[in-house]
Amino acid sequence: MKGDAFDPDCPTRLILDRIGDKWSVLVVLGLTGGPRRFTELRGLIGGVTPKVLTQTLRAMERDGLLTRTIFAEVPPRVEYALTPLGASLRRPIEAIAAWAEENVEAVVSARDRHDALA
Amino acid sequence: MKGDAFDPDCPTRLILDRIGDKWSVLVVLGLTGGPRRFTELRGLIGGVTPKVLTQTLRAMERDGLLTRTIFAEVPPRVEYALTPLGASLRRPIEAIAAWAEENVEAVVSARDRHDALA
């Protein structure tokens, strides 16, 4: 931690913005079990619309986090798979997810307590 | 990882959304060295506007991640400090930040390569 993440022009911020996208996090988690097709991912990740999923996947492909492979078949088949770079994100992301699961209750009760005296 | 983070109604998603807020991450990092005042944080975190910083701090207070202490002085003084719950977020957040710093170069070069053939 060199602290330069505070500088808005530091590229590290750029990464935080990408990870800050909740869908990217879920895509990484969704692809940990191996390659998946568009519709598969769409079903796996509840609540994502096709437009936003496309945007997310394109951006992650652009950043080298995953590959997009088109098979010239009918009906069309497109597979998404994590690159080694994308796979290396799993560990920190799972750390966040684990924290979330452990502390959901504390956060929710804090929120309820706060709302109670509002 | 129970996998229920994929369920949009799972409270874990709620946490991911909060962490997904890039400003929250930077606030946690900014408060690791001890309590700070509003203007201090504002200066430390480059590029944040007062409105958004206020929103972020209020939401984090609501969720029990930090405390907001007002001193009845003139000029007014307000200190923000991490709660134990908020402090426990440091470890996973620093893991993400470390990943970002290690892999910034790879991501940026992937992006450049992609843009080159566009």
Add this chain to the structure above:
DNA sequence: TCCATTGGTACCCTTCGGAAACCATGAAGG
């Protein structure tokens, strides 16, 4: 009297995320 400091608000505008509808391809079925 006028100014400076602090911790915000109020206002406005641009952008982004989300919902719903639509589309091109081509094999398969009738």
Add this chain to the structure above:
DNA sequence: CCTTCATGGTTTCCGAAGGGTACCAATGGA
């Protein structure tokens, strides 16, 4: 020959959220 179906998106529209700038209240000090 015409229709149907599946896939992997795209297009359009809308409301909400993000962000920039200006401003404010309180009070001590010059």
